[in-house]
Structure formats: structure tokens, C-alpha cells
Amino acid sequence: MTSNVQHLISVSGGKDSTAVYLMALESGRPFRAVFADTGNEHELTLEYLARLPERTGGPKIETVRADFTLQLARHREYVLREWPKQGIPDQVVQEAAALHEPTGNPFLDLCISKGRFPSRMAQFCTGELKEIPITTQVVGPMLKGGPVLQWLGIRAEESANRAMQPRFNRHESGSMVWRPIFRWELAQVWKQHSRHRLAPNPLYAMGMGRVGCMPCINCRKSELRSIADRFPDHIDRIERWENVVSAANKRRSATFFPAVTDPTDAERPGTYSRIRTLIEWSRTTRGGRQFGMFFDEQPGGGCSSDLGLCEVAS
Ligand code: SF4
Incomplete structure (x- = not known):
């Protein structure tokens, strides 16, 4: 990697991405940090992220939110044009069409535009609410200024699926992706927090096994x-x-x-x-x-x- 590499840390408010944010701070390199707000977040997570910079001395967290205004408008047109041909009662058509106004909540707007919630078999939420907004709103513009290295808080022991991921790879956006805590055990993640005297997201102490959508479609x-x-x-x-x-x-x-x-x-x-x-x-x-x-x-x-x-x- 050349010295003009720009570093980007994706944070979620969870323990692993926070550990990576702290690791980037320790490295002494300038970096940016981004959070994708799905609209289905817990208020304690939003507050935790808002206060992370003052608690650590790190850079502010930039927040991105997906916007489904266009998708809703397109789908409303489809509803008004095609549903009557399918024999759907006019009252149903009009009610559904009226609900295709953006609410400003990305998760809800996404579900209205798709006519359904995401599921494990059709997990479009992660891509639409996180990957695409981060890629289009942050990574893409950064790439115009030179190479981008995204640091991700992924650990192999989290799941069999994650254990198969490489430590480095090129993302389709053109950025490089690095998983610097890939071999870390959970204890090391907590130790990283302790070393910086940083309390983890309070949701963990409240019994939440994960920090993210509240609830996540994958919850147990x-x-x-x-x-x-x-x-x-x-x-x-x-x-x-x-x-x-x-x-x-x-x-x-x-x-x-x-x-x-x-x-x-x-x-x-x-x-x-x-x-x-x-x-x-x-x-x-x-x-x-x-x-x-x-x-x-x-x-x-x-x-x-x-x-x-x-x-x-x-
Ligand atoms: S946390 Fe769960 S519900 Fe939210 S975007 Fe990720 S997979 Fe989807």
C-alpha cells in the first residue's frame, strides 16, 4: 500500500468494530469512521457512537442513511398501473399507493418499497441499508482521492461463514478490505476496550448478545x-x-x-x-x-x- 492510502473504519456501535476503531487510533494514522443508520437502531447505540470521539479522542463518526424515495415512487407507479389489471380492489390500490410516500426511516421505506420484510433467505437489508450507502456516499467519493482501505471488525470465531473470509481482499467498489482482528478471541476485544478505559455499548450489560438492529431479523x-x-x-x-x-x-x-x-x-x-x-x-x-x-x-x-x-x- 502506498502512503496516500485513505483509511476508513466501519463502525456499528458493537464491540468488534469499536475495537478496530481503537486499533486505528493506536496506529496514529489519520482515518475516517462511518456508521450506516438503518433506522432500526437502538437509541443507546446512537448515543454511544455520538460520544465515542469525545471518549477516545478519535475522529467523529460520519452517519449515512439509505434513501428510498426513488424506489418508492417507482413502486407506487407500478401499484397504480398494474394492480387494477390484476383485479385488486380500488380501495386497496389507493391505500397501498398512498403509503408509498417516504417516511424518512430507511428500514421501513425499504420494506414498503419491496412489499415485505427481509429474511434470512432474502437478506437484502444489509446490502441496501449498509453496504450500498457506505459505498456510494463515502467509499466512492474517497476513491476519487486515491486508494481506500476499509478496516472491518470481523473475527473468524464469530461464525463458520466469517471464518472462511480472507484477511484481505479487494471489494467490488474498488477499495481494499482488511480484517485486522480476524484472529482475535473475544477476550482480546474486551481487553482492547479496557486498555482505552472505554466502557462497551451498554446494551451488552443489558443482556443483548449483539448490537445492531433492534431486533435483527436473525435474532435468536x-x-x-x-x-x-x-x-x-x-x-x-x-x-x-x-x-x-x-x-x-x-x-x-x-x-x-x-x-x-x-x-x-x-x-x-x-x-x-x-x-x-x-x-x-x-x-x-x-x-x-x-x-x-x-x-x-x-x-x-x-x-x-x-x-x-x-x-x-x-
Ligand atoms: S442487523 Fe440484522 S436486520 Fe439489521 S441490517 Fe443487519 S442483518 Fe439486517
Whole structure:
């Protein structure tokens, strides 16, 4: 790497990317730090990131947010043009079209424009809400000034998927990607915080296994229960989002977690997996076999992003 390399640290408010931010500080190199706000973040994470520079002496965190104004407008046109041809009642068409106004919340706007929530099988959230805004709003402009090295807080022990990633690679944006704590164990991450006398994001002390979307579509049963117990307002918000996204698509149903077909509940397709039902289930020790199959398959994360911008649960 030549000396005109520009360094960029992607931070999420989680422990691993914070450790990398601290490592970059220790290196003495000038660097920039960026955070992609999905609109589904916890307020404690936003506050933690806002105060990170003053607590560490590091650079301010630049925040990017995806904008789906164009996608919403295009999809509204499609709804108004094509749905009537498909026999969708006019009242449904008009209600859905009216909901295609930007709310300013990237996560919600993305889901309205897609007519659904992301899922493990269709995990478009990481790319649309994190990778693309960081790449287009920060990395692209930086590349005009010379090479860019992105430092990522990814550790091999987080998941089998992450263990297969290289320490260095070239990203399709043209930047180089480096995973400087790839071989670190969790204890080293905490030690890095201690060395800088920096308390981790308080969400960890509140029992959250990961810091990121609240909740993440990849969350586990125990995480969902903790979120519902500690942060009921966030569950209320997801319930409101389910109502909005349902009214904005022609199926008239959308659930934050994938719809699961329960053979005993066949008369309520598309409603059984709503967030309230999942919360009730998360408080059971047994039962809910169909949900268990889905959540138990979550290998503590499931984020397959090349840039690893979503934290994996520990
Ligand atoms: S994978 Fe989870 S944390 Fe990442 S953007 Fe999607 S919902 Fe948010």
C-alpha cells in the first residue's frame, strides 16, 4: 500500500468494530469512521457512537442513511398501473399507493418499497441499508482521492461463514478490505476496550448478545425475549411497521419474521407469525415447534455480508 492510502473504519456501535476503531487510533494514522443508520437502531447505540470521539479522542463518526424515495415512487407507479389489471380492489390500490410516500426511516421505506420484510433467505437489508450507502456516499467519493482501505471488525470465531473470509481482499467498489482482528478471541476485544478505559455499548450489560438492529431479523429466541422485556417500545414499533407494510402490499400481510405455517393454525395464514405471537412464543420454554425450527437454525447470526457490517450474536 502506498502512503496516500485513505483509511476508513466501519463502525456499528458493537464491540468488534469499536475495537478496530481503537486499533486505528493506536496506529496514529489519520482515518475516517462511518456508521450506516438503518433506522432500526437502538437509541443507546446512537448515543454511544455520538460520544465515542469525545471518549477516545478519535475522529467523529460520519452517519449515512439509505434513501428510498426513488424506489418508492417507482413502486407506487407500478401499484397504480398494474394492480387494477390484476383485479385488486380500488380501495386497496389507493391505500397501498398512498403509503408509498417516504417516511424518512430507511428500514421501513425499504420494506414498503419491496412489499415485505427481509429474511434470512432474502437478506437484502444489509446490502441496501449498509453496504450500498457506505459505498456510494463515502467509499466512492474517497476513491476519487486515491486508494481506500476499509478496516472491518470481523473475527473468524464469530461464525463458520466469517471464518472462511480472507484477511484481505479487494471489494467490488474498488477499495481494499482488511480484517485486522480476524484472529482475535473475544477476550482480546474486551481487553482492547479496557486498555482505552472505554466502557462497551451498554446494551451488552443489558443482556443483548449483539448490537445492531433492534431486533435483527436473525435474532435468536432468547434475544427476542430480552428485547421484549427490556425495550417494549421497539416491539411496538415493529408491530406498527407490520401494519404499514401489510397495508402497502397486495397480500395484505407482512411479518417481521418469516411467516411460518402452523398446521394447527391454518385458518390464519400470514397472521400467525406476527411479532406479538413471536414474543409470546419467546417466553415459552417449550412448544411452538414451528418457530423453534426456524430460530434454532440461526447460527447465532446468519449475516452473510461480505463486509460483515452486521454483528453476529455471541
Ligand atoms: S442483518 Fe440484522 S442487523 Fe443487519 S441490517 Fe439486517 S436486520 Fe439489521
